[in-house]
Amino acid sequence: MSATLHPPRNSAELIAAHGGRITRTRLAVLEILQDGGHSLSHDDVAARLSAAAVPHDRVTLYRTLDWLVEQGLAHRIKGPDRAWRFNFGGEKAAQHAHFHCDRCGHVLCLESVRPDERFALPEGYRPERAELVFHGTCPDCGRQIGRNEAAGS
Amino acid sequence: MSATLHPPRNSAELIAAHGGRITRTRLAVLEILQDGGHSLSHDDVAARLSAAAVPHDRVTLYRTLDWLVEQGLAHRIKGPDRAWRFNFGGEKAAQHAHFHCDRCGHVLCLESVRPDERFALPEGYRPERAELVFHGTCPDCGRQIGRNEAAGS
DNA sequence: CGGAAAATGCTACACTGTTGCATTAGCAAT
DNA sequence: ATTGCTAATGCAACAGTGTAGCATTTTCCG
Numbered sequence: 206m207s208a209t210l211h212p213p214r215n216s217a218e219l220i221a222a223h224g225g226r227i228t229r230t231r232l233a234v235l236e237i238l239q240d241g242g243h244s245l246s247h248d249d250v251a252a253r254l255s256a257a258a259v260p261h262d263r264v265t266l267y268r269t270l271d272w273l274v275e276q277g278l279a280h281r282i283k284g285p286d287r288a289w290r291f292n293f294g295g296e297k298a299a300q301h302a303h304f305h306c307d308r309c310g311h312v313l314c315l316e317s318v319r320p321d322e323r324f325a326l327p328e329g330y331r332p333e334r335a336e337l338v339f340h341g342t343c344p345d346c347g348r349q350i351g352r353n354e355a356a357g358s
Numbered sequence: 359m360s361a362t363l364h365p366p367r368n369s370a371e372l373i374a375a376h377g378g379r380i381t382r383t384r385l386a387v388l389e390i391l392q393d394g395g396h397s398l399s400h401d402d403v404a405a406r407l408s409a410a411a412v413p414h415d416r417v418t419l420y421r422t423l424d425w426l427v428e429q430g431l432a433h434r435i436k437g438p439d440r441a442w443r444f445n446f447g448g449e450k451a452a453q454h455a456h457f458h459c460d461r462c463g464h465v466l467c468l469e470s471v472r473p474d475e476r477f478a479l480p481e482g483y484r485p486e487r488a489e490l491v492f493h494g495t496c497p498d499c500g501r502q503i504g505r506n507e508a509a510g511s
Numbered sequence: 512c513g514g515a516a517a518a519t520g521c522t523a524c525a526c527t528g529t530t531g532c533a534t535t536a537g538c539a540a541t
Numbered sequence: 542a543t544t545g546c547t548a549a550t551g552c553a554a555c556a557g558t559g560t561a562g563c564a565t566t567t568t569c570c571g
């Protein structure tokens with residue numbers, strides 16, 4: 206069914222372990238999120254479903270992504286535009302920073318960078334969680350720029 | 359014309375100094391942004407324009423806000439939903455953090471808190487700017503909670 | 512005042528996401 | 542394997558946020 210996606214056979218178990226029913230869309234989306242090296246928007250996921258010839262519905266996909274986030278199987282971050290991006294893995298356990306590449310538009314997780322306790326807020330504020338997002342050039346794009354410059358403008 | 363808004367007479371000069379024409383909407387929006395203690399969405403601004411009986415158009419308001427941001431007279435930050443919030447003052451000069459209150463929904467500027475150079479990113483990343491947003495309870499809401507608890511539930 | 516350019520105010524549209532509801536399909540019990 | 546309950550789906554319709562195109566109005570400068 207999903208010949209073009211490497212199926213990490215435990216997707217089904219993951220879903221079942223969270224008390225959900227195992228469905229076509231959930232399986233495919235979980236695999237896509239695991240495969241994708243960076244965050245994917247709803248639309249990106251839809252495109253990959255189409256590419257893998259998995260029939261799907263817009264609304265069902267939204268609901269599937271919401272469910273994965275609720276269950277801690279994925280996390281959601283804001284993109285450069287006003288669409289959410291989704292990543293495999295829950296957020297709770299990993300309060301990490303993200304990186305928006307201004308060149309390719311990808312959103313990457315920086316697991317090793319955490320806002321933590323570094324900041325002293327003014328009197329009265331009670332922070333519970335911090336969101337840290339860098340903007341700039343990602344390693345891939347950096348390499349490409351390097352190559353282009355090396356090859357002479 | 360704008361009797362309910364304290365008019366900081368220099369709004370007009372600010373606009374003129376940036377080579378823009380002085381118009382009803384620009385004046386009113388600038389004053390609203392200066393008045394508002396926290397970030398305002400497009401819709402918040404529209405509501406205040408209505409309250410002040412300033413006729414306005416949705417699209418013009420979007421364009422006015424964009425223009426203010428372009429000119430460095432305001433800055434734009436992401437809100438908890440997918441609408442932008444606007445604040446008086448340019449971002450360039452002040453790369454500060456923001457605070458989303460989960461209770462009242464307001465977005466506040468933390469001028470004193472800056473991400474700066476505190477973080478070591480993995481090899482290859484070239485950050486140009488960092489966005490730091492805290493979520494939690496703001497001082498106002500914190501005080502209210504305190505009062506309610508003191509008064510006995 | 513008169514004219515050029517900047518802003519405005521429409522209308523129409525695009526994108527992202529949600530709601531309601533009838534239908535289908537997954538899963539446990541039989 | 543069949544049955545039945547309920548989760549999940551698929552569809553249509555809608556809501557919120559923002560943008561594009563373009564004719565009209567306003568601002569400002571001489």
